[in-house]
Amino acid sequence: MIAVLKAGTTQQQIDSLTGWFEQQGLEIHISRGKYQTILGLVGDTTKIDTELLEALDMVESVKRISEPFKSANRKFHPEDTVVTIREDIRIGGGNFQFIAGPCSVESREQILQVAQAVSASGAKLLRGGAFKPRTSPYDFQGLKGEGLALLSEAKKQTGMPIVTEIMNINHLELFEDVDVIQVGARNMQNFELLRELGRVHKPILLKRGLANTLKELLMSAEYIMAGGNNDVILCERGVRTFETYTRNTLDLSAVPMLHELTHLPVIVDPSHATGISRLVKPMAMAAAAAGADGLIIEVHNDPPRALCDGAQSLTPEQFDDVVKSVNRILEAVR
Amino acid sequence: MIAVLKAGTTQQQIDSLTGWFEQQGLEIHISRGKYQTILGLVGDTTKIDTELLEALDMVESVKRISEPFKSANRKFHPEDTVVTIREDIRIGGGNFQFIAGPCSVESREQILQVAQAVSASGAKLLRGGAFKPRTSPYDFQGLKGEGLALLSEAKKQTGMPIVTEIMNINHLELFEDVDVIQVGARNMQNFELLRELGRVHKPILLKRGLANTLKELLMSAEYIMAGGNNDVILCERGVRTFETYTRNTLDLSAVPMLHELTHLPVIVDPSHATGISRLVKPMAMAAAAAGADGLIIEVHNDPPRALCDGAQSLTPEQFDDVVKSVNRILEAVR
């Protein structure tokens, strides 16, 4: 961390500041210029609040050299984290998984049909929304508890672990049979929810917010990890841009960039990112080529009749084709 | 609402669709072209889920002519909503208020000093954070319950109603003495929180999210109002843009635009929007000139030592100057 002090800062002020840094266990290097004094701070600066520092009268600006996240930082944990969902189902560190299922659980028949189909094609995890975040209070909000029960039934029938979104920490007890808890894009900075999920003993699938940076995503992962839960799977699902042909803009450079910054697995959601079923296949292939650790894809047995996001859902047949195409890419990449 | 049907849609399909619309109480106008059939839907389309509609095979595109929000819509409620915080303190419909106080409550001495100072300058409501949303889990998170108690004490001493942020609906019982409950930018689409606040009998101050549109802000207000709580105060607090000299970009055209779209009062937060104390005065004056119904401004008795956001806090003296300048603008506007 570098702190630039204003001209006119007295020696006494500098001594008081450097004394405080030393108490925080930091090593300090001072460079005095005519117009500025520059302090180089070496050590663990993760817990220094840069806003507090910048608020001091004598400080002109502060710049981090190292990152503000620690548990998620690859520098301190060079090995890939491998998240184990079941002994035979892992994500990260070379383990690639397909997670598939409908946007919303709608009926017993629907979820069972879709689960069997995607399992046959090679998906190892079943996704399905029971609690749905919707912009309008008048839109379909999910089957809630009933949806979770249907997911459990599909899990029993197919043996697939289930992934579903939590929107309210008070619902946690309903999630006992859920294998991976998803935090949606709109809750990426719901810090109270993240903090509680840090105490849960289940993997968390954390989606990037619509206009959030990778640093903010990693700080949100850090909230969960700071509570003791290290099984965080990051998910790139498109960011808001000015483009209107696609719903969002899938940021695939986030995949190799995150792999550099963190040891956590990174998966990609091409369905929500594009909002268009025709673009799911090329984007799924591109994500695999970019080094993603998995894909989460919407599949519906009857997309035109889906109660939510039908426009981006694949049929089971289309999903089967995507799996085959992605597998060819994975072989080419290895 | 206009729905464009694809070429090749059969008469039977059209009949089935129009039948459904009629059941929803809508009047339908059909225009048949060689390539498309256009349905014009007249009536209350608020509760039509456009995504469901667009997911139908036969539908090419759907366009709303009227807005998807209803309770918040000025068309159905032409008079300005006036939010009454106390008999003598109202916001909206020509009632302009200054809300002032520190970013965070830090100590008894701090909050009492600031409260007395801003009250003397003309602020009628006291703000202060007890629960603070911070990007990093290692940054100062507020005094929490203790902060709320200190706010109550300041309220007792000065008679000022208090405004403070809620981050978790489970904290609600701690907010009994709070007069206006704030929803922060990061929780603008925390739909579970919004829904619960719809059942509360207190005014809600709803801040616009960092990358959210005015329509999304109004849909979030609609979540609260759909629960029966109509006392929603909207707050423009800057949106994320590519500009880096200022923390965010204050969107002042949101003020007259929202006044057109909704009857709810609209206030402006120039402190968070710019992040720079020197810009608070010109932006506060501009907000008043643009027709805002109030201002929420950070004031700290010792900004350089503030535990949070000191860079954007005014001293009590600076705040006094802002109030005087804004009052001159308000007179010129009347």
Add this chain to the structure above:
Amino acid sequence: MIAVLKAGTTQQQIDSLTGWFEQQGLEIHISRGKYQTILGLVGDTTKIDTELLEALDMVESVKRISEPFKSANRKFHPEDTVVTIREDIRIGGGNFQFIAGPCSVESREQILQVAQAVSASGAKLLRGGAFKPRTSPYDFQGLKGEGLALLSEAKKQTGMPIVTEIMNINHLELFEDVDVIQVGARNMQNFELLRELGRVHKPILLKRGLANTLKELLMSAEYIMAGGNNDVILCERGVRTFETYTRNTLDLSAVPMLHELTHLPVIVDPSHATGISRLVKPMAMAAAAAGADGLIIEVHNDPPRALCDGAQSLTPEQFDDVVKSVNRILEAVR
């Protein structure tokens, strides 16, 4: 400027780099840490290409402390620049001007009528487009040379100096009678055009690009000033955001921020920023309250029939009301 060198940089490499900095006339302060060496560079670093520096093997990162623009920088030129268009018409340093006229010059009758009307209301400069940048090659592109001739005639009749946009440096000889040459948002980084305008002896009105930062705007001003033309008027005209109710988002905090960074005058275009005539008045008033040095406003004698941007044009009567309202704000501000 601060350069952070990587661990493992040899003394010989450091000597070679510091030697080069000394040749550029910079003073160097070295701070050696275990993991990094930090170089503090003091002096005129404007002409140091930071990309070249960052490309060096030994350099980890480079941070500017001072700004990369020099001629436009208030630090080196603390007094406001006052641009003199005619002895009695100045902009900047306390001189506020209204610039008004139609988006496009359409006919002799139109431009003369509008010119007389806006002059009577208090506008001192006439604007009108002869060359129009349009997204589609099939849209109306302006009357070109004929439009310039009509502007000249209006200037002769009313005595108002004229402001119009240049899109191609090869048209320069047609601009002989033009008093202020405008560079549009889409050409803000047409560096070849800017460079040529640096050799012209007329004031340049430089509009901010749709997604450009203030630093980029100032660097573009620097291109003009580097050629010897210091009469640059900056214009905030809205930036692209995710908001769709307004065409762009007017960034009024740009006004006080630019006043801090530069000595050049700053005007505001509320017509293009919002795209909605009803928002022009509140935004014009807000711009004046924020400290703008002038306003450029679209006025048309028959807005619904305007060949371009009619939706944002005021009638002469509406413009008269805006001038009166803005003048009240200007009095309140003084």
Add this chain to the structure above:
Amino acid sequence: MIAVLKAGTTQQQIDSLTGWFEQQGLEIHISRGKYQTILGLVGDTTKIDTELLEALDMVESVKRISEPFKSANRKFHPEDTVVTIREDIRIGGGNFQFIAGPCSVESREQILQVAQAVSASGAKLLRGGAFKPRTSPYDFQGLKGEGLALLSEAKKQTGMPIVTEIMNINHLELFEDVDVIQVGARNMQNFELLRELGRVHKPILLKRGLANTLKELLMSAEYIMAGGNNDVILCERGVRTFETYTRNTLDLSAVPMLHELTHLPVIVDPSHATGISRLVKPMAMAAAAAGADGLIIEVHNDPPRALCDGAQSLTPEQFDDVVKSVNRILEAVR
């Protein structure tokens, strides 16, 4: 195209408007509601200026159903355009090409070395900047005419056609030996330049602007094609987002989306998009997986000493590895 007319529009007004549409060769379908009248316009609406239409008093809103571009539109030209640079070097319609070379031409030795190396690895076209758009007037602006001469020499030695950027139409005569003329991101809406390039008999490589939509990119292609030059190659090179770890955000969904919208070839520039050499390989592979028709990649014989954008340049060895990896993806895709 759909036009919604306001309540209260008279029959005479409607007749006059529909009469005008009929003159433009459009078929009209009228749907009358109590609150609105909806006109459905069928036929070639490309040349209808929607802004003019929206400016009419009686019109509430206008919505295009079909796209505003015509020459570039796949609907009217279903076959892929194949751009022939030389009999044996084609782009589009299944022909994939690597374009490689340094950001800037710096010296005879540099350009010859790089050209030979990339040619040996499989690049068929040589890129190199002679005129460089730089944000600061004080940064290196390219070798200009001398740079073009060095490119010609490299072409003679290696037989590789050359691709280089034009910034000023007055330089056109210097481009006689250039095979593909590039329009840079900052000039994507320099309509005067585009119009002139419509008269040139050489392929144009058109880069997407930093904050431009795909529709705007296609409208800019339309400017060139409207002049008679149909050999336009589109290039996705990253858009501006809030992410700061990467320079821009590569929008790979643009590739399949553009393939749907237009018959023109689409290539990808992973070097400028990410600004980081380590990300070029995964993004190049992802672009190939997404269906790109080619890649334009920066290669420098000595990246740390590059006069421009060294941080994103590959060494010839790294480029060789990228070509091999991309070729494996291309095989997997076929």
